[in-house]
Amino acid sequence: MSQSLARALQILTSLGEGERSLDQLAGELGVHKTTVLRLLRTMEADRFVRRDASHKYRLGSRLFALADVAREQHVVRQVAAPHLRELNQKTGQTVHLAAWENGEVIYVDKLDSVRSVRMYSQVGVPAALHCTAVGKVLLAAQPKRQRDAVLASLDYKAYTPNTITDADRLRDELLTTQERGWAQDKAEHESFINCIGAPLKDGSGRVVGAVSLSVPDVLLNYEQVLELLPDLLATAEAITADYN
Amino acid sequence: MSQSLARALQILTSLGEGERSLDQLAGELGVHKTTVLRLLRTMEADRFVRRDASHKYRLGSRLFALADVAREQHVVRQVAAPHLRELNQKTGQTVHLAAWENGEVIYVDKLDSVRSVRMYSQVGVPAALHCTAVGKVLLAAQPKRQRDAVLASLDYKAYTPNTITDADRLRDELLTTQERGWAQDKAEHESFINCIGAPLKDGSGRVVGAVSLSVPDVLLNYEQVLELLPDLLATAEAITADYN
DNA sequence: GTTCGGGATTGCAGAATACGCAACGCGCGT
DNA sequence: ACGCGCGTTGCGTATTCTGCAATCCCGAAC
Numbered sequence: 120m121s122q123s124l125a126r127a128l129q130i131l132t133s134l135g136e137g138e139r140s141l142d143q144l145a146g147e148l149g150v151h152k153t154t155v156l157r158l159l160r161t162m163e164a165d166r167f168v169r170r171d172a173s174h175k176y177r178l179g180s181r182l183f184a185l186a187d188v189a190r191e192q193h194v195v196r197q198v199a200a201p202h203l204r205e206l207n208q209k210t211g212q213t214v215h216l217a218a219w220e221n222g223e224v225i226y227v228d229k230l231d232s233v234r235s236v237r238m239y240s241q242v243g244v245p246a247a248l249h250c251t252a253v254g255k256v257l258l259a260a261q262p263k264r265q266r267d268a269v270l271a272s273l274d275y276k277a278y279t280p281n282t283i284t285d286a287d288r289l290r291d292e293l294l295t296t297q298e299r300g301w302a303q304d305k306a307e308h309e310s311f312i313n314c315i316g317a318p319l320k321d322g323s324g325r326v327v328g329a330v331s332l333s334v335p336d337v338l339l340n341y342e343q344v345l346e347l348l349p350d351l352l353a354t355a356e357a358i359t360a361d362y363n
Numbered sequence: 364m365s366q367s368l369a370r371a372l373q374i375l376t377s378l379g380e381g382e383r384s385l386d387q388l389a390g391e392l393g394v395h396k397t398t399v400l401r402l403l404r405t406m407e408a409d410r411f412v413r414r415d416a417s418h419k420y421r422l423g424s425r426l427f428a429l430a431d432v433a434r435e436q437h438v439v440r441q442v443a444a445p446h447l448r449e450l451n452q453k454t455g456q457t458v459h460l461a462a463w464e465n466g467e468v469i470y471v472d473k474l475d476s477v478r479s480v481r482m483y484s485q486v487g488v489p490a491a492l493h494c495t496a497v498g499k500v501l502l503a504a505q506p507k508r509q510r511d512a513v514l515a516s517l518d519y520k521a522y523t524p525n526t527i528t529d530a531d532r533l534r535d536e537l538l539t540t541q542e543r544g545w546a547q548d549k550a551e552h553e554s555f556i557n558c559i560g561a562p563l564k565d566g567s568g569r570v571v572g573a574v575s576l577s578v579p580d581v582l583l584n585y586e587q588v589l590e591l592l593p594d595l596l597a598t599a600e601a602i603t604a605d606y607n
Numbered sequence: 608g609t610t611c612g613g614g615a616t617t618g619c620a621g622a623a624t625a626c627g628c629a630a631c632g633c634g635c636g637t
Numbered sequence: 638a639c640g641c642g643c644g645t646t647g648c649g650t651a652t653t654c655t656g657c658a659a660t661c662c663c664g665a666a667c
Binding site for chain 1: 371372409410425426436
């Protein structure tokens with residue numbers, strides 16, 4: 120729609136992976152150096168990018184400032200934050216908060232396990248829809264039309280032997296999810312990690328997000344994770360109740 | 364240089380202050396709605412903005428992801444972080460880390476006082492150059508040419524009765540700063556808050572950042588703050604030494 | 608159920624703007 | 638000292654963006 124802007128955003132995304140030189144960027148975008156230079160200059164003027172002594176470009180500091188605001192603006196996050204902390208402390212496990220955004224499921228918040236077993240999910244990055252608890256919860260909550268569209272367009276990448284790899288089985292799974300009110304992920308995304316997830320609703324009952332607990336099975340097996348279900352659901356209830 | 368991109372960045376900055384509608388944004392930028400719409404769409408496609416059910420626009424989740432990376436990419440921050448934490452714990456006072464970026468001084472990191480006296484400085488936002496310790500440190504370290512240019516262009520806003528409000532006195536102050544190796548801010552930016560700041564150098568001796576301690580005088584008067592100077596300088600030394 | 612109104616959205620033609628080329632500068636390494 | 642790589646600049650062209658006006662969509666009011 121706006122070519123130059125799209126290219127600029129591509130540059131930012133690329134810089135997100137590490138510092139780049141002018142030529143590198145020009146190569147990646149497939150455009151002339153001059154073009155990249157002008158875009159970079161415009162962004163540099165507003166501190167969206169900066170460049171060091173050796174003419175390498177990096178992300179600029181205005182992004183920090185914006186990001187803090189962006190996070191705060193996620194209403195879901197504000198309401199949920201204290202409850203998530205409580206859940207994290209009570210269970211000691213990794214807690215994720217995700218929201219539906221523009222056809223994707225995005226991790227909005229993450230609280231690491233007190234055990235130092237870190238997962239490599241990252242706030243701000245999309246989650247897989249067919250093999251994560253939050254993905255299933257949010258997908259199950261979409262209107263039929265959109266859900267079917269998404270089901271048809273997924274790539275069903277098999278992250279583990281347990282990953283659901285076709286639309287029909289996923290459709291069944293989503294029905295189950297919707298009926299019982301929570302979703303499971305039995306090592307479907309990362310081997311040896313089981314998750315359970317529950318939906319968050321706003322005042323009008325619309326699903327606006329999802330919480331999940333993730334537990335490596337060196338700590339708890341799947342049945343033991345299910346014992347945490349009441350805590351998870353209570354948290355989801357409490358957050359939902361805060362939307363009045 | 365790139366008009367549409369510049370406008371898009373302006374939109375992002377504006378959204379940083381809160382959600383906006385299409386017309387609001389068009390009004391602020393002084394352009395036609397259509398133009399804004401196209402820019403927003405482009406950014407929405409890449410998740411730089413998102414829009415809620417009622418067509419209000421907000422910052423999108425890609426910004427979180429980028430911001431985390433942007434912070435990490437600040438080499439100064441990586442090296443300094445552990446030392447800052449130590450200084451913060453030892454003194455119990457507010458610690459700031461700032462860097463010179465594109466003619467401005469930007470707060471790159473901030474550790475709050477253990478007393479819950481919060482300052483309203485914000486990471487990612489520029490610091491005033493003529494009345495903050497970090498500003499003076501970094502300005503004093505600039506090459507003469509640039510320093511003079513900046514001295515001539517500042518607005519010398521008087522935040523408090525102590526603020527230095529003209530170029531000549533600031534020039535003297537910078538000389539003092541440079542000679543003794545640290546800067547003071549005696550309630551020049553916020554009444555009742557005194558600061559001391561020190562430069563951070565990289566391997567080649569170039570000043571790449573500044574650390575400061577900020578103390579409200581309900582806790583310590585200026586002379587008492589000076590007693591923290593050795594800790595501050597030791598921290599600066601340690602960080603500088605880590606650049607080997 | 609129908610009408611009204613505000614806002615979002617689209618098609619289009621003109622014009623400003625961004626593009627790529629080619630030439631120039633600059634610093635670094637050989 | 639020289640050449641090479643990379644960043645930078647001026648400029649003509651045409652692509653892209655812009656603003657207008659008409660249309661659509663949705664919710665509210667009657």
